[in-house]
Amino acid sequence: KQEVTQIPAALSVPEGENLVLNCSFTDSAIYNLQWFRQDPGKGLTSLLLIQSSQREQTSGRLNASLDKSSGRSTLYIAASQPGDSATYLCAVEGGFKTIFGAGTRLFVKA
């Protein structure tokens, strides 16, 4: 049974800092891994999708990496801004099912 863990559960950083969010999964037989952002009380916004054959994806200040063999992914946020404050969710797809981590709650202080 696939389990997805995100560390840390919460993170508070000053504006401008670079930061890394971690995601680990127990079953490496995945189809893809996706990072989402969720603002309080809202739906999910897709940030980056990494297919199983890929090692990383980049979008603006965001970079996500995937190491399938070790069951890990990281989301790197460069030069963090207060607008980045949200919960970041990692989701792993395999076998027509997507399993979500519990998320990392990020607060960027101005």
Added chain:
Amino acid sequence: SAVISQKPSRDICQRGTSLTIQCQVDSQVTMMFWYRQQPGQSLTLIATANQGSEATYESGFVIDKFPISRPNLTFSTLTVSNMSPEDSSIYLCSANSGQGVDEQFFGPGTRLTVL
């Protein structure tokens, strides 16, 4: 990418009643899903909505409690039946782009409070 809308965005309901949530996608999609997000928790998959056939439910969720319809490739409904306060959650609809990448997109969610 697919744009997904949900109605209602929020509702406050009385115990024992039922609520139907609608999900509309702006393009035809292969897969549609319904998730529940309880307060402070991550997302839990309720079921996969299959076009033209019965939905596929995850362990712990049953059709009598969460009947789902999917009459076509762009629309689905989830009904939360005989509600209790424990059903208070955000209910999220999602869809697979079905364009060979399988990126998943989400609606804005329906915030349900049961009194």
